[in-house]
Amino acid sequence: AMAPVCVLSRAPALVARSSTFSAKGCFSRSTRALCAPFTSVRLLKSRAAYSLSGSTTRLLAASASSTATVTKEDVIIDHPSNNVTENIFGKLDMNLHQRPNHPLGIIKFAIENYFEKEFPGKFNKFDSLYPVVSTKANFDDVLIPSDHVSRSPNDTYYIDDETVLRCHTSAHQAELLRKGETHFLVTGDVYRRDSIDATHYPVFHQMEGVCLFSAEEAAAAGCTQAELAEKELKRVLEGLAKTLFGEVEMRWYDTYFPFTEPSFELEIFFKGEWLEVLGCGVMQQAILDDAGRNEYKAWAFGLGLERLAMVLFDIPDIRLFWTDDERFSKQFKAGDLATKFKSYSKFPPCNKDVSFWISDKFSENNLCEITRNVAGDLVEEVKLIDEFTNEKKGKTSHCYRIVYRSNERSLTDEEINALQEEVRSLVVSKLEVELR
Ligand code: DAH
Secondary structure, eight states, X not given: OOOOOOEEOOOHHHHHHHSTTOTTXXXXXXXXXXXXXXXOOEEXXXXXXXXXXXXXXXXXEEESSOOOOOOHHHHOOSOXXXXXXXXXXXXXTOOGGGOTTSHHHHHHXXXXXXXXXXXXXXXXXXXXXXSEEEHHHHTGGGTOOTTOGGGSTTTSOEEETTEEEOSXXXXXXXXXXXXXXXXXXXXXXXXXXXXXXXXXXXXXXXXXXXXXXXXXXHHHHTXXXXXXXXXHHHHHHHHHHHHHXXXXXXXXXXXXXXXXXXXXXXXXXXXXXXXXXXXXXXXXXXXXXXXXXXXXXXXXXXXXXXXXXXXXXXXXXXXXXGOOOHHHHTTOOTTOOOOOOOOOOOOOOEEEEEEXXXXXXXXXXXXXXXXXXXXXXXXXXXXXXXEEEETTTTEEEEEEEEEEOOSSSOOOHHHHHHHHHHHHHHHHHHHOOEEO
């Protein structure tokens, strides 16, 4: 039987320290909680509807089955703020979440089906909204403060000063509200510059849900609109968690997001651990007001599809979602949430360390970007293993271990040495570090 659900409040200090102002630029308490692994009518990029007119909102027409094409010229341009790489460009248009037999597609469909069953015909589903959005849509429209760390080019991919690769599906809230949508689910690929390890990848997938409540609905329910939104939010999301994970224990945490008040995180007890499943809350009224929907209240949630899929299917490495190895893909079947992934091989890792005096241009995300561009998915992890400051010289040294490993084949020494050499020379030329 399910334990009673309760709302626990974290000590304020904890919330403040690791919440939205966390160094990683996430919008919640834990670093990539939502980002990491959880998250359809698709918005198409009709070129006409959408021609790149400065930084104006480029929205799209709803349709059930087309996919936006992103060309290289759309995202890699000659602009001083542009930090989109070839590697990232290669991920746009992969649309893993649209593949019915892919773990991400399986979870997306399971969530959409849950909403369809709970609210037949009510929720519009978007899963091909164009991933290039204005900074206004990505940040301002969802009330992300102007000094928030997630706006930094160290965390976000900029095309120009006013255009980014969306870093969360919340970037579509305001535009859909303005279009008159009242119940919707948005699934899409989202992009964040970040460190490299088994659960972090610069592209991952999220799902966003929004549901509006009118004064009449609240009157019928005998409570205020805000009360109705909060009550419904918890009921609906507990039901969702049960659909995905079975009869699990759950608990609610108060948390902070710029776009909701109050804000919550749902955790479930799964395989002996408390696991954060999603972030949600009652939408800030200003978002509704700005979209011309001031007579409504709403709930909203956001979740990371990879995170859910890794937990549910026992997938140990986030890079596996991107492999075209059939030993991976053949294990998953549309509609089957019970699959447990069986590792098909473990090739040995190859560790290479690099030490240098850091510069102003250095950041771990920048190092990871370089490594990813050189080695692609052969890089499994980049970790800081030593750090010290020489006070006399006024210089700080970092030693990073780069772990190379393929999930598909064994790597040769020569191959890895060549990659490592390239990384070494690029950190010098691009990040101006001094090798030691
Ligand atoms: N956008 C948040 C993130 O990426 C996730 C999220 C949290 C979305 C709460 C929401 C919400 O709509 O209400 O970390």
